[in-house]
Amino acid sequence: MQDNMLLNSFENHFIVSISDTQGNIVYxxxxxxxxxxxxxxxSVGQAQELLKSLLQTKELFCQVWRAILAGEKWRGxxxxxxxxxxxxxxDTTISPIKNENGHIVRYVTISxxxxxxxxxxxxxxxxxxxxxxxxxxxxxxxxxINRYGKIINTSENILNNTYNSIVGSNIYDFIHxxxxxxxxxxxxxxxxxxxxxxxxxxGLSPKGNQTLYVSxxxxxxxxxxxxxxxxxxxxxxxxNSNANNKLKAIETKYSNIFQSINVGILxxxxxxxxxxxxxxxAELAFGYSSSEIIGEPLTILxxxxxxxxxxxxxxxxxNKLDNNTYDDTIEMLGQRKNGExxxxxxxxxxxxxxxxxxxxxxxxxxxxxxxxxxxxxKTTKDLELFLYRSAHxxxxxxxxxxxxxxxxxxxxxxxxxxxxxxxxxxxxEKGRLLLDDLAFASIISEKRRSIxxxxxxSKINTTLETFKGIKxxxxxxxxxxxxxxxxxxxxxxxxxxxxxxxxxxxxCFSKSKTNNHTPITKIKVKVSEKHVSVIVAxxxxxxxxxxxxxVFDLYFKANSVNSNGAGLGLYIxxxxxxxxxxxxxxxxxxxxxTSFEVIxxxxxxxxxxxx
Amino acid sequence: xxxxxxxxxxxxxxxxxxxYNPEIDIKTFNNAISAISFFKLLExxxxxxxxxxxxxxxxxxxxxxxxxxxxxxEFNRLNLIDKSxxxxxxxxxxxxxxxxxxxxxxxxxSGYITKPLTVSKLENVFNKxxxxxxxxxxxxxx
Numbered sequence: 077m078q079d080n081m082l083l084n085s086f087e088n089h090f091i092v093s094i095s096d097t098q099g100n101i102v103y104x105x106x107x108x109x110x111x112x113x114x115x116x117x118x119s120v121g122q123a124q125e126l127l128k129s130l131l132q133t134k135e136l137f138c139q140v141w142r143a144i145l146a147g148e149k150w151r152g153x154x155x156x157x158x159x160x161x162x163x164x165x166x167d168t169t170i171s172p173i174k175n176e177n178g179h180i181v182r183y184v185t186i187s188x189x190x191x192x193x194x195x196x197x198x199x200x201x202x203x204x205x206x207x208x209x210x211x212x213x214x215x216x217x218x219x220x221i222n223r224y225g226k227i228i229n230t231s232e233n234i235l236n237n238t239y240n241s242i243v244g245s246n247i248y249d250f251i252h253x254x255x256x257x258x259x260x261x262x263x264x265x266x267x268x269x270x271x272x273x274x275x276x277x278x279g280l281s282p283k284g285n286q287t288l289y290v291s292x293x294x295x296x297x298x299x300x301x302x303x304x305x306x307x308x309x310x311x312x313x314x315x316n317s318n319a320n321n322k323l324k325a326i327e328t329k330y331s332n333i334f335q336s337i338n339v340g341i342l343x344x345x346x347x348x349x350x351x352x353x354x355x356x357x358a359e360l361a362f363g364y365s366s367s368e369i370i371g372e373p374l375t376i377l378x379x380x381x382x383x384x385x386x387x388x389x390x391x392x393x394x395n396k397l398d399n400n401t402y403d404d405t406i407e408m409l410g411q412r413k414n415g416e417x418x419x420x421x422x423x424x425x426x427x428x429x430x431x432x433x434x435x436x437x438x439x440x441x442x443x444x445x446x447x448x449x450x451x452x453x454k455t456t457k458d459l460e461l462f463l464y465r466s467a468h469x470x471x472x473x474x475x476x477x478x479x480x481x482x483x484x485x486x487x488x489x490x491x492x493x494x495x496x497x498x499x500x501x502x503x504x505e506k507g508r509l510l511l512d513d514l515a516f517a518s519i520i521s522e523k524r525r526s527i528x529x530x531x532x533x534s535k536i537n538t539t540l541e542t543f544k545g546i547k548x549x550x551x552x553x554x555x556x557x558x559x560x561x562x563x564x565x566x567x568x569x570x571x572x573x574x575x576x577x578x579x580x581x582x583x584c585f586s587k588s589k590t591n592n593h594t595p596i597t598k599i600k601v602k603v604s605e606k607h608v609s610v611i612v613a614x615x616x617x618x619x620x621x622x623x624x625x626x627v628f629d630l631y632f633k634a635n636s637v638n639s640n641g642a643g644l645g646l647y648i649x650x651x652x653x654x655x656x657x658x659x660x661x662x663x664x665x666x667x668x669x670t671s672f673e674v675i676x677x678x679x680x681x682x683x684x685x686x687x
Numbered sequence: 688x689x690x691x692x693x694x695x696x697x698x699x700x701x702x703x704x705x706x707y708n709p710e711i712d713i714k715t716f717n718n719a720i721s722a723i724s725f726f727k728l729l730e731x732x733x734x735x736x737x738x739x740x741x742x743x744x745x746x747x748x749x750x751x752x753x754x755x756x757x758x759x760x761e762f763n764r765l766n767l768i769d770k771s772x773x774x775x776x777x778x779x780x781x782x783x784x785x786x787x788x789x790x791x792x793x794x795x796x797s798g799y800i801t802k803p804l805t806v807s808k809l810e811n812v813f814n815k816x817x818x819x820x821x822x823x824x825x826x827x828x829x
Binding site: 464468469471472474475476478479480482483486515569 | 781783
């Protein structure tokens with residue numbers, strides 16, 4: 077009884093038909109006939125037509141048959157265009173019935189007319205719904221595409237009407253136009269080279285929603301190893317879409333910057349040193365277009381005269397980079413396509429991509445800077461020459477005055493006049509010394525050219541010789557100590573000057589001799605292979621801390637009573653030391669004395685700098 | 688013979704020379720061009736009595752129009768007899784090694800004297816020219 081009721085209710089609600097293995101309907105309920113709008117006796121045996129009308133497309137037809145022939149259930153939504161152009165949507169299950177031997181004998185088709193429900197939903201927003209399914213299917217299924225991006229088939233039959241919309245459409249319809257070029261490249265790669273590839277793209281729905289997909293394209297070969305079509309599988313990247321969007325934005329930014337920036341950038345691969353990327357800035361600077369240059373060795377950009385030097389520099393920079401030291405810059409002479417040469421600076425950086433190492437060079441045209449540098453050098457030289465010449469020109473009237481003074485001394489003179497004359501003489505002498513020092517200071521850089529062996533012992537002795545007669549000199553005890561095993565090369569005049577100024581300084585600031593105090597000046601010279609260290613130490617007045625930083629300043633005088641100089645002596649020492657990359661240090665204690673240490677390089681042949 | 692554009696220097700040097708030896712005959716020129724003209728006159732008429740060839744020339748380097756080195760250029764072109772007997776000394780306030788080097792390179796330059804001129808420096812000059820000893824070709828008198 078219960079079974080009967082159940083059956084009745086079932087029969088009332090569902091459209092039921094049973095067909096034989098040939099597809100002929102052997103049983104159908106009233107609902108079925110209602111749907112077909114045909115009398116009962118006509119219905120039997122008309123299965124073909126029904127099925128035909130239900131399974132409108134060949135693919136669907138095949139799919140259904142494949143499933144049921146395999147003894148499996150098939151469920152899906154079928155569309156039937158009934159009488160009076162009334163559309164029916166049928167949620168249909170087809171299940172095979174087997175006999176005791178396992179052979180299929182009947183098919184039971186149970187359908188539920190969901191037209192009202194289905195259409196209601198779709199009717200409200202047909203396009204949206206369709207698109208949603210479309211996009212979903214686009215991403216869910218494996219698509220078969222040809223080389224033009226046309227979708228020729230899908231892997232599984234899609235259970236609703238979006239199938240038709242997808243097959244025959246183009247993958248580009250679903251992709252943001254900004255990505256088209258890039259994806260086309262990928263598709264071409266797959267078809268031309270038979271390689272797999274993976275890419276990211278932004279999908280586009282007609283409503284403007286953007287979703288990030290990760291897609292894989294694999295080529296499918298025929299027997300002759302030709303790519304006949306490719307499979308495309310896409311996955312939504314919903315969760316990471318934010319991060320990926322950012323990544324994408326960065327990538328776009330990078331590629332835009334790379335192409336448009338005026339700074340030349342070239343990327344060089346490690347293994348061979350060939351240029352693999354080239355941008356507009358580099359094109360402007362060198363004159364090669366990217367198609368001409370890519371694949372060429374980097375040496376093509378170097379001046380032919382300096383290839384050896386350039387390569388050496390490059391290798392040096394590369395080694396530095398390999399050792400993970402900071403990015404390096406190298407300067408070299410570049411060569412344009414038209415043969416012009418110009419100075420160029422590369423800022424090198426590198427990164428790893430898997431096993432391959434890449435080097436990136438940012439190129440800066442430094443022609444202007446070089447020109448300015450040269451101008452600066454010339455100006456400095458001019459200025460030094462000007463100073464030198466001026467000092468000499470100023471000396472001329474001084475010497476004339478000295479001459480006159482000599483004559484004046486010969487004349488008869490009163491005591492007062494002779495006192496004045498002596499003072500005048502002293503003043504002139506000071507002026508002359510000042511100008512001599514000034515002239516000397518201005519040509520220190522020039523002096524470095526003539527380098528000879530220095531004999532320190534005799535040098536110190538002759539220097540001391542010149543100071544004889546100076547106030548305090550006789551009272552001072554000089555302790556000279558020279559340690560020398562190898563020859564020392566330096567400019568004689570400059571070395572003279574160093575000793576003269578340091579010793580003169582020591583004499584000037586010594587304390588006068590008393591019973592308790594003997595002024596001592598120690599001169600210690602230590603020569604090594606690379607350097608000489610000259611120490612001049614006195615036990616004199618010393619320099620207070622507030623002045624000690626200033627002793628090397630131009631025209632600085634610590635004490636107007638003791639200082640006979642013009643404030644140039646130590647400045648000259650400092651200039652010499654700086655010019656030869658040496659060191660000078662001073663330590664001092666008030667009333668205990670001062671010690672100067674000068675370290676200068678041993679300028680053996682070949683170690684001379686040219687500038 | 689004294690050649691200097693600076694009148695004070697000329698005066699001073701003249702007085703110093705007089706002091707050294709009042710009997711020395713001094714001729715002064717305040718520019719090198721007139722000195723060259725003088726030598727050209729000598730070239731034309733070597734026997735003219737009032738014009739005698741100088742034994743010693745003290746030549747300033749820095750002079751307008753024709754400086755000491757340009758003087759040598761002109762002087763070298765002259766066709767004087769006994770040209771080598773004339774001792775020409777550069778007289779300059781400059782201690783510039785470059786100038787000294789150039790003076791040394793001049794064939795007719797006998798030495799380099801720094802200003803101011805003194806009696807003792809002059810003694811040094813005339814010692815050589817009197818003794819005519821050739822042991823020192825170039826004298827650097829500072």
